[in-house]
Amino acid sequence: MTDKLILDGARVADAIKEQLKTRVEALGAAGIVPCLATILVGDDPASETYVRMKGNACRRLGIESKRIHLDRSISTEDLIAVITQLNRDPLVHGILLQHPVPHQIDERAAFEAISIQKDVDGVTALGFAQNAFGYADYPSCTPAAIMAILDYYQIPIEGKHAVVVGRSPILGKPVSLMLLNRNATVTTCHSKTQNLADMLKLADIVVAAVGKPSFIQGEWIREGAVVLDAGYNPGNVGDVDYEACLARASAITPVPAGVGPVTIATLLKHTVDAAEKLAPM
Known part of the structure; x- marks a missing residue:
């Protein structure tokens, strides 16, 4: 296994955060504290954990974490009113609405209420469109993390065939566009794709974003392919069968400590x- 490259997300994340330290210090010297507002609706344990992790990561870097916890019975209108207030707050620089939200809320309407200048999680339709054209300031964080890992390890993208398994608007679709904008040939697969295994056997780069534990099988992976597992399922299990895929891949992200730390x-x-951008020095 010595010839296998384990794509260590924690290492990539540390490099990103190290570069941010001097920028946060420079902002602080100008009297500006970067502030991320996180909105949690309801009491979903997994969502609470994610929000807490993001808050802790902010504080360790000197970024203010403003946590807004709303009752699960809140209406779409009242949630949008909270988001609108945050849009108008000059001390808040980024807004993150933790999803999923309770069933009575129109999640898309809530996302669209976030100002594009504060859409640091890349969830708005405008942000998606800007990403499609290759000039988004804040593309969706997990797709951007996948690209950061490829770049950190200097894995070639141009001219390669990338197969993305998943088509969600904040993961599968945007990462497909980002790879396409970097001159990869991209095939996007999903639950209705026929002969998925045959598709994957053609891939130089595989992005697993399907949300099913150990779904991608080792025999589906072409010898020497690069595998990026964006899944996170109960029990610290990704979307690929790690050991089986490791046997065939030239490089692979583990779960945990792969894409997740780079996303944060x-x-x-x-x-x-x-x-x-919002508080120029």
Whole structure:
């Protein structure tokens, strides 16, 4: 296994955060503290954990974490009113609405209420469109994390065939567009794709974003492919059968400590970017 490259997300995340330290210090010297507002609706344990992790990551870097916890019975209108207030707050630079939200809320309407200048999680339709054209300030964090890992390890993208398994608007679709904008040939697969295994056997780069534990099988992976597992399922299990895929891949992200830490680091980076843009020194 010595020839296998384990794509260590913690290492990539540390490199991103190290670069952010001097920028946060420079903002602080100008009297500006980058601030990320996180909105949690209800009491979903997994969502509470994610929000707490993001808050802790902010504080370790000197970024203010403003946590808004709302009752699960809140209406879409009242949630949008909270978001609108945060849009108007000059001390808030980024807004993150933790999803999923309770069933009575129109999640898309809530996302669209976030100002594009504060959409550091890349969830708005405008942000998606800007990403499609290749000029988004804040692309969705997990797709951006995947690209950061590829770049950190200098894995070639141009001319390669990338197969993305998943088509969600904040993961599968945007990462497909980002790879396409970097001159990869991209195939996007999903639950209705026929002969998925045959598709994957053609891939130089595999992005697993399907939300099913150990779904991608080792025999589906072409010898020497690069595998990026964006899944996180109960029991610290990703979307690929790790050991089986490791046997065939040239490089692979583990779960945990793969894409996840870089996603959080990307969110911090976007918040600092927004602070610099919204409060120029």
